[in-house]
Amino acid sequence: MSETQTSPILVTGGTGTLGRHVLDRLRGTGLDVRVLSRHPHDPSEGIEYVTGDLATGDGIDAAVAGARVILHLAGSSKGDDDKARQLVAAATRAGSPHLVYVSVVGADRVPQDGRLDRAMFGYFGAKLAAERVVAESGLPWTTLRATQFHDLVLKVAEAMAKLPVIPVPSGMRFQPVDSGEVADRMVELALGAPAGLVPDLAGPKVYGMAELSRGYLQARGKRRLTLPVRMPGKAGRAYRAGENLTLEGAAVGTRTWEEFLAERVR
Numbered sequence: 001m002s003e004t005q006t007s008p009i010l011v012t013g014g015t016g017t018l019g020r021h022v023l024d025r026l027r028g029t030g031l032d033v034r035v036l037s038r039h040p041h042d043p044s045e046g047i048e049y050v051t052g053d054l055a056t057g058d059g060i061d062a063a064v065a066g067a068r069v070i071l072h073l074a075g076s077s078k079g080d081d082d083k084a085r086q087l088v089a090a091a092t093r094a095g096s097p098h099l100v101y102v103s104v105v106g107a108d109r110v111p112q113d114g115r116l117d118r119a120m121f122g123y124f125g126a127k128l129a130a131e132r133v134v135a136e137s138g139l140p141w142t143t144l145r146a147t148q149f150h151d152l153v154l155k156v157a158e159a160m161a162k163l164p165v166i167p168v169p170s171g172m173r174f175q176p177v178d179s180g181e182v183a184d185r186m187v188e189l190a191l192g193a194p195a196g197l198v199p200d201l202a203g204p205k206v207y208g209m210a211e212l213s214r215g216y217l218q219a220r221g222k223r224r225l226t227l228p229v230r231m232p233g234k235a236g237r238a239y240r241a242g243e244n245l246t247l248e249g250a251a252v253g254t255r256t257w258e259e260f261l262a263e264r265v266r
């Protein structure tokens, strides 16, 4: 057996929404898979778990040891740039694995000029900074930017539906994509050669926020009043200009918000 066959693929964020789909797809390949999580997990179905925290660097050297590919999917609303720094530092100490990163469409186009922009849309700034850490790491790398997952839109719609009146940011549009389709692409990229920044992956349709919310309420058989609100700042303006969308040159998924809702909300 060659070294390539025995050295594992490390998946950070393997316990998350995207990560679980990625693990489903990797299970069938016969490759060794290791998952990094902040919480201990028993090994299951041939998957090994390593406990560590990318925010502090604890446990990361053990997680990356011997890995030939790192699928970096771990993320949160803040500090993804710091997580990327911790990962790259450990990966560089360990060797020269192919680092495959998932970022967000608009990372380079949603401004971070003022305090307001950073407070409301700082996620995009951190993703762009993380992309740069990956690209400048000296490691072989691949980065895919994806639009918002249907799962995230559902979470927001569920939370909003708890309010008697739903605030709807006017002029904001989204192009949600299926997280399973993003997982297909991430696995394809991880099994291929390092490719740098690859074309974005977006969902098949563009929706206004009110339309997404209405779709959810209809599926649940609920009614709510909506209240248009204006998102402030330069980042709000960029959103209204569609900078979070990818209309040209992108790969486009097939599963629509309506199809996702029909399956998930009964």
Ligand SMILES: NC(=O)c1ccc[n+]([C@@H]2O[C@H](COP(=O)([O-])OP(=O)(O)OC[C@H]3O[C@@H](n4cnc5c(N)ncnc54)[C@H](OP(=O)(O)O)[C@@H]3O)[C@@H](O)[C@H]2O)c1
Pocket: 012, 013, 014, 015, 016, 017, 018, 019, 036, 037, 038, 039, 052, 053, 054, 055, 056, 072, 073, 074, 075, 076, 083, 102, 103, 104, 105, 146, 147, 148, 149, 150, 152
């Ligand atoms: N959701 C979207 O709409 C969307 C769109 C485009 C791109 N993305 C990107 O796709 C990636 C996955 O998103 P998701 O929605 O699947 O995420 P998720 O469901 O929120 O899961 C987050 C994952 O990150 C891990 N994680 C968080 N902080 C960590 C830390 N300090 N150290 C180690 N692991 C940590 C968590 O692992 P444990 O809790 O087990 O430690 C968990 O597996 C993220 O990078 C996100 O920015 C998401």
